[in-house]
Amino acid sequence: MAGRMVVGSTALAELVRPASGSDPTGAHQLLPVLPELAGLLPNRGLRRGSTVAVGLGHPARSGSTSLMLALLAEASRAGSWCAVVGVPTLGAAAAADLGIELGRLALVPHPGPEWATVVAALIDGVDVVVAAVPGTVSASVVGRLAARARQRGSVLVPYGRWAGADVTLQVIRGAWEGLGQGRGRLRRREVTISARGRGAAARPKEIRVWLPGDGSSRTGRVSSAGVVPPSGGPAVAAPPGVGRTGSRRAALTVVGTSD
Known part of the structure; x- marks a missing residue:
């Protein structure tokens, strides 16, 4: 399966319910990452409730997509659900090649004008949420999504410029x-x-x-x-x-x- 393509609020709700039930106790507070990336993170993994941004690099997007996918790979293989919002060019073959389990990958290629609402809904039930940043995001939205991730125990991964991330x-x-x-x-x-x-x-x-x-x-x-x-x-x-x-x-x- 080439990942779940999520279109519309109904499909989003159906995704969030089973994903949120996969670890109801939130017992595992640290999601694993590839050993090669562990040294870049303060806890050597993705701490639940944290915000870990992936910048676009120079020139823009040069290797950034591969880095973003590599960041998800180990958590995905260990059983975590991942979602990628706003990256319509993301290839399932590239994701699988970097080790992501496609059966636990949700894709929202075109979130539309309600980008923040879509990301917030996914945070409620998905372990790792990658969100391509649509231009300028207000400080209030940044703070609200980061707070929601802390409350729900999800890892928010902004893909693009993002102020206030725990790690970029x-x-x-x-x-x-x-x-x-x-x-x-x-x-x-x-x-x-x-x-x-x-x-x-x-x-x-x-x-x-x-x-x-x-x-x-x-x-x-x-x-x-x-x-x-x-x-x-x-x-x-x-x-x-x-x-x-x-x-x-x-x-x-x-x-x-x-x-």
Whole structure:
């Protein structure tokens, strides 16, 4: 199934009811993320009730969609429902390739003028709600949606410019690999992801990763000379899902980290 396409208030209500019943106690306060992204988050996961924004990067959207999907992948595989609002170009194949369970993915490609109402309704019953930010959103709407996420125990993931997020992840640099002298094919992209926020996330962090991963699992700190491998450290394990079926490739491969 290529995700649930949600159109109209009736379909939205039908989605929210079963999703909200999946974890009625809210016992699991931390939703998992891929190990490669864990170091960017203050709790090494998606804390229920938090707001984790994904910026559009420079140039706009360069690697940002892949980052947004990668952020959902581990929670989706662990059984959480996810919803994506306002991204009509989102491809189910890309989502599945990055590890998202399509049977627990709701898509609202065109929320219309009642964008805030749609997002609020999904927050009531879906574990992780990605919401593409439609231009300028008023401070009152920002505050109201963040408060609703805290109350309901959902994770709100604004996709675009968003003031006041607990953490903002953003692709700040990227370069494709695979093209030779006028021929070849684009195979993967090395991107630098930054994390900035408030409280426990106030200290800026950066990592360099391959999107998609190549399974080689290289890691190290970033210096002026490039990537310095950890001395005697263990190899980084491949992301969950790699090796289980023999066909899924790694969603991310860490190249370097920097605090």
